Amino acid sequence: MRHFLSDNSAAVHPEVMAALTRANHEHAAAYGDDAVTGRVLALFQRHFGEHARAQLVFGGTGANVVGLAAVMQPFEAIVCSANSHLWMDECGAPERFLGSKLIAVAPTSGKLRPEDIEPHLRCHTGVHGVRPKVVSITQATEWGTVYSVEETRALAEMAHDAGLLLHVDGARLANAAAHLDCSLRALTTDAGVDLLSFGGAKNGLMFGEAVVILAEGLAPDLDRCCKQAMQLASKMRFMAAQFEALLTGDLWLRNARRANAMAQRLAEALGTGVELAAPVQTNVLFARVRPEDVAPLQAERAFYMWDPADTTVRWMTAWDTEEADVDAFAAAVLARGGYSTSV
Template structure:
């Protein structure tokens, strides 16, 4: 019983897309018969091999339901009960998770200014202090987002510099990788080249934004952080009883090149949209377009007109800034329609 226009696509979020057909087929294939629950199944066992092929032989993957859950579990694994997490002011964990890292995990977040969403060593240093002060939450983790919430991408050498700074202070490095595939597509590098190989300790790996029904994974790159993580996942309400269906999706995504195909397509459509609108009078592109997001500022009247035709989010309403996201199923025609509508809205002024 279809209750929506199955041909409609917007630019609100890559979460709004459907399930990739290859992932949907993998779910159907995994559906026969019985398998042991809570991860003691053939698919979750196979998933470990798949993740190690991308992140190295020491990686261990813990499937979870969603990105907020992945971040909460990962940050708990890397912190003591009195720990704090340095993150960007725009970090999803700080802005868009309802206070879950603080409410559920009991961790203090220490947000710092970032440049187009990217942390710098200088910014981190503002809060990476007071380690021996019992009156202050102890900074124990630096949390990066790759690609960032503003659509930009860290280069491997930038992550290495942050990891070296953090490790010199006995801090861990967590990477929120809700759009890790988009970062890899932009960089043209394997996943381990800007995670394992440059000092990242653990990753929240995203699948939902790249064609999964639901499902992310906490990927532990430093085996020392495995201790108790299975219990943290359970106590954080992220342990799936029918885990084979999370694992089967992630296997479909990662065992071949589906993860990269979808990300490359989404990135390419964002680049096309950027090309189509960047020179329109009255429109300004706010941040470099490196992944699958285009941030623009527009006059209020033009934004209101576009909202009548397309679904997207206003990012900074006071500044007239909007975010346009592309996905694995965005088409060139979708981009053309938005670009032409923006041209008309600005021309109408």
């Protein structure tokens, strides 16, 4: 049974499994000194530009923390969205491991605009206040919405003008690129992004994410930050083999397109029968449903309650969501009577 809990709930893509099996022979150098990891680092340069330097890590929280640790001091601050994974869902890992202050800003549909951030860049009080160092955005956002290339560039320019860096939590960057039909590079390096967490687990891998430094010469000690943060895999080749499967051809894009298409299909099947809390741009829908409908619908297919205050629920699709899953669930939702006027 496939449900609508999370893209983290999805299976491992068969091409990724096959790559793991291919890597599973003989011995290889540890800690990333193997041939597969070497090829993967070159693949990241193919996708993100010649100066891109990637470091593979176990998870997305780790990617965010390691990347940020490599570019800032504890007396410097991160400006991020109040909906961000960094702020909401990392159990204080950034605060603990970076020792840095996070400044959370209220977003609109999950997104930050330069005018939301700007006041926070000017409010520090010399030696007495933290110094903002990084603006962090999530692409696609926690609401499944997408920053356009122009929006990203505007944030990068604002950050750079103020002497800050732009970090992207790209746990679902592939979904954003699929939505915009643009390259990973156009959405990041070419738009002025300085560093990135690049998602793997949500897009068909068993595990593994990457920190990608995009700005030339930034974060020279990334590898040591990674080791100190306990994110350096000894058997790195098995993480690398998965990324090789994802990035050599277009598996990253096929998987993201499929996940996005299934969310669109669900939105279209529901039509005006459900009130959506955000536009459907990637692989997730946020819908407001009646409180009494939540448990019966969860019995059909599992999903998360997002905000009990107004019974906003989250329905997330993944690379392996099938049309039949969507159609069956849409029918179950519509059978509850539709929502357009009564929510």
